[in-house]
Each structure stands twice: as structure tokens, then as C-alpha cells.
Amino acid sequence: xxSFEFLSKKREEKPxxxxxxxxxxxxxxxxxxxxxxxISGEYVDYLKFGWxxxxxxxxxxxxxKVQMYKDHDITPYTGGTLF
Numbered sequence: 001x002x003s004f005e006f007l008s009k010k011r012e013e014k015p016x017x018x019x020x021x022x023x024x025x026x027x028x029x030x031x032x033x034x035x036x037x038x039i040s041g042e043y044v045d046y047l048k049f050g051w052x053x054x055x056x057x058x059x060x061x062x063x064x065k066v067q068m069y070k071d072h073d074i075t076p077y078t079g080g081t082l083f
Contacts, residue, residue: 022045023044024048027057047069047075047076048076049062049076049077052082
């Protein structure tokens with residue numbers, strides 16, 4: 001049981017149609033991003049690679065992060081600066 005779970009409304013399971021949550025990855029390292037998803041990934045539905053970070057970081061790191069997010073049933077995408 002989570003701390004203070006009794007205070008929260010029950011969320012829909014993934015894939016959700018209500019209560020969808022988007023998170024911004026501002027250039028997190030792979031280990032930091034994975035730690036964050038291990039703690040909070042169940043609440044995240046979409047994750048945007050922010051501010052062009054996906055073109056300035058090493059390709060193998062971006063690929064590993066994309067796979068890790070998908071393993072947590074999160075849809076990663078680019079946007080903003082790149083468009």
C-alpha cells in the first residue's frame with residue numbers, strides 16, 4: 001500500500017482515457033530517468049523530449065530511454081523546439 005493511498009482517488013489503469021499525464025524530459029540521464037519511472041511511471045502516459053535534447057544527446061542514450069519509457073507503457077515523443 002502506498003503512503004496515504006486512502007486520500008487519493010482511484011485512477012484508471014493504462015491505457016487511460018481520463019486523467020492522462022504528460023511529463024517533460026529536460027535532458028535527464030538514463031539512470032535518473034529510469035529511477036524516476038520506477039517510482040512514478042505508473043502515473044505517466046506520455047513523455048516529451050524537451051528543448052531539442054533528442055538531437056544533441058547521443059543516439060544510443062535516446063534509444064535506451066525510448067525503450068525504457070515504452071517498457072513502462074509510456075509513449076515518448078519529440079516536440080516543441082524541433083517543430
